[in-house]
Amino acid sequence: MEKLRVVLMDDHQVVLAGLKDFLEHSPNIEVVATFSATSELVSYVKASPPDVIITDYNMPNDEVYKDGLRFVDFLIRTFPQVKLLVLTMISNPMIVSALYDAGVAGVVFKQDPLSEVHSALRALRANTRYYPASFQSAGRRDEREVFLQQRINSLSPREFEVLRYFVEGESIAHIAERLNRSAKTVSLQKNSAMRKLNVESNQELIRFCVGNHIFD
Structure with a gap:
């Protein structure tokens, strides 16, 4: 080896x-x-x-x-x-x-x-x-899951909706058209969601959502 x-x-x-x-x-x-x-x-x-x-x-x-x-x-x-x-x-x-x-x-x-x-x-x-x-013990796992759920629950319904389409690969312009909002509003909602989820880039955002099966 x-x-x-x-x-x-x-x-x-x-x-x-x-x-x-x-x-x-x-x-x-x-x-x-x-x-x-x-x-x-x-x-x-x-x-x-x-x-x-x-x-x-x-x-x-x-x-x-x-x-x-x-x-x-x-x-x-x-x-x-x-x-x-x-x-x-x-x-x-x-x-x-x-x-x-x-x-x-x-x-x-x-x-x-x-x-x-x-x-x-x-x-x-x-x-x-x-x-x-030690982080996988029942208490730690519960603590981790609660923390994760708190982050997800902090999203507004509109932010959640924007993220769902964004993670599916749609552009800000297409999401705005689909949801009948301005591109600026959609971008602000995505950025707000990123702050709440504690991610700093589009790649991190997608990795977070996919890795935690948020939209499965």
């Missing part, structure tokens, strides 16, 4: 060294580089894309992206062929859901056993998303 080429990033050298040592005991994984600064990681990946990036969510000294979700979104947009696994101490369902909405391949909680990283990498090798075991 070909080795999975992995790049690691964390602002704590002890965490980096420990994770690198742990992963290098696996014959199917090769840690090709480690970084403690976002700019260094980005430069490396541009020159030599790995199979997987494992990165801490919170990089407090990051002066370029300043926000974990913004950095994650940048990596996914810039390196769509690289799978992204996020390490974090944060188990807030709102943030974790936002990470999956952004397109991460998996999230691993730092408070979980290190073996979860191996589980995540096995899932990524099989081209499936990884969800941490």
